[in-house]
Amino acid sequence: MSFHKNKVFFTISTATLLSLSAITGCGTTTTTTPNTSPVVNSTNQTLNIGLSADPPTLDPAYSSALVDRQVMFNLYNTLFKLSTQNTIVPDLVKSFTVSQNGLTYTLQLHQHVTFQDGTPFNAAAVKFNLTRDMQPASARHSSLSDISSVTTPSEYTVVIQLQKPLSPLPAILAGRAGMMVSPTAVQKEGANYPNDPVGTGPFEFKSRVKGASIQLVRNPHYWRAEPKLEAVTYQIFTDPNVELTNLQSGAVQIVDTVPPQEVSTMEQNSNFTVVNHTGLGYEGIYLNMQQGPFTNPYLRQAVNLAINRQTLVNVALKGVATAAYSPFSSASPVYNQQQDTPPTPNAVKIKQLLAEGGKPQGFQFTLQSPNDPITTQVDQIMQSMLAQYGINMKIEQLDFGTLLANNEAHSFQASFLGWSGRLDPDQDVYSFFYSNGSFNASEFSNVQADQLLNQAREETSMAQRAKTYAAFVHILHQQVPYVFLYHQNNVFAYANTLQGFHYYSDGVIRAYSLSLS
């Protein structure tokens, strides 16, 4: 491979989550080889995994639900992947280079990889996938909108040209946008593709009963060492208590959620292990800055300061969440402890803000909220917290579809809607707080914030980006377009017969390393 002289190569072993140090002069290229972990004898074991929702689709181009990823990460490989050390490393990509201006990514792919249907994995397949994901109707469209072209100079080389620098690209390609589906299967199945998905991953799709179960079986031609398990069956339990009962009865060996009130009981049970770590996402409230009381910044600040997050976490969430005051949790590479620690409500300060906002006696607003039991409790606790200062919060419970529709139409005063979090910090803030961003429900618009968000996309050093994001979060604290309440924790419980469990900050159970004793 030859490169233009002024191109610089960045080491990718730590990719974007560690700094892609700006190197001057000659660059380096780092490569990865197929997994060299010792080949473990495969077994004829079937692992049963409990899922808290039925994955709506197994097609990464149209997936929007978090739970889809639980299955898809075991069906598909991604171009890059998340490591257990919380860094982004290549997966189907063997090595990559970035031009000095940050606009050209050149990917060298692993050879001798095939899809589960026998289709060869190569540059053409990558181009097919990225082009498909860039279609306007795809759920991946917005995260790839900065790509201007994808070319394939050789069978295993892909060149991605960007309109503007995008340092989160490897992290984006470690998620659903980087999941490679078989072009042959998509062309053959058409609209039916989600019901017979094909990837290059360690397990292949076998069958599905919608609303009940999804069965995957070992991919005998996996390009790395074969997985230890023969099959993985996902069982769907829409009630978390039922899911836990099924873990206790032995019907499943691992569950993707534990009801908050059961966590401490399960922790004391010697037959099970509970994993409870802060996730990458956040829950909170959009305040509509274009209508109603929240056009007034003092009233937004008053609401933001009147809620005691730690009480919410202790009482309603029983420790399965972490109090938040910023978009970036401790799992994020740009976590800033000082900025994410909520201040203790200060009555004097809150009353002063209400007076400055022209509402010394308080005011009224309506919160649109999902209607699940835990959020309902959170709403009611917040309602009583705000009432102490004369702020009367009415709760309007809606089903998720309606809540989402109103959120998109900016048809609300306050809207309780969270975000499941992504591997790169940019994906947690850019579209939400950039002027006219596609998910900017608050209609927040701030020139300085926009500049900082763009700057963070261009910077390659994560340490530098952390500083930029700190300046951005400082603006969020002043302007309060969104009230950050808590970061959801990733909570798993598994039977101690399960071996090889590794925790990943995206909350996905990767079955490749698992086995049963």
Place this chain on the structure above:
Amino acid sequence: MTYIARRIIMMIPVLFFLSIIVFSLIHLIPGNPAQVILGQDASPSAIRALEVQLGLNQSLPAQYFSWLAGVLHGNLGRSLLDGQPVSQLIVQRLPVTVELAIGTIIVAIVIAFPLGILAAIYRDKWADVATLFVATVGISVPPFWLGMLLLIEFTVKIHLFPSSGYEPIWSHPLQNLSVMTLPIVATGFREAGVLLRMLRGSLLDVLDQEFIRTARSKGISGWKVIFHHAVKNALIPVITTGGLQVAGLLGGIVITETIFSLPGFGSLLVESVFSRDYTTIQGTALVAALAVVLVNLLVDITYGLVDPRMRT
């Protein structure tokens, strides 16, 4: 026979109007499938593009009539969510709920009939009081609470039944029965309570009537009077109640299905409403309505068998 044919023909306008009502209602609720499919990280342009792809940009009458044309050709359309044929989804889910409903009614009859007759015969005696107590408990205890209790007791504490893992009865009969036992008992117990009270009340009315006294004065034995004369005449209101119960069960026993992780018809309907999967909602609602209408027809035919005077 003409009576049944007439009833079947009358079903057509009922189902037609019902499909219009369902179609209008689901389009009245906010939110749209494209947005639910694409989720939070969907730009307005992506939502519009998917709407066009799913045909949601057409006028409502055009959408309805294209769906109706499909139905008349035996095609219920495809799920907006993942392109699966709606008929295939229904075929997967309906047997679960039908089995649950049949099992529930069998359990209800097995419990309600002997106890109901016993309670009527021994009116105001301890047997009657005890039976009524059982019936009241059955009606009062919510099936989801009883279900959860049975689940914890018989799957976690005593490993007698599996806690999930439904398989169709025709492919894995034993596995199927072991999974279905607890949910059938949980719902059957409640329906038994309703049926028991109805049968007891109805029997007491009949037992007070002249013809029963006449039969007894003729020297016909007590049991013969009860089974030959009284029960037959007491059945009409019981069949009515039973029919309503079956219709209700076929509409989906969503909570029971959730607790026992059964991929049933009720759960499908609820899930499709939440995801705004219009074609699946219309297909499942149509089949649910058809099931209720058929059960009503069956009830009417049964009336005729029990009381020939009602066949006119």
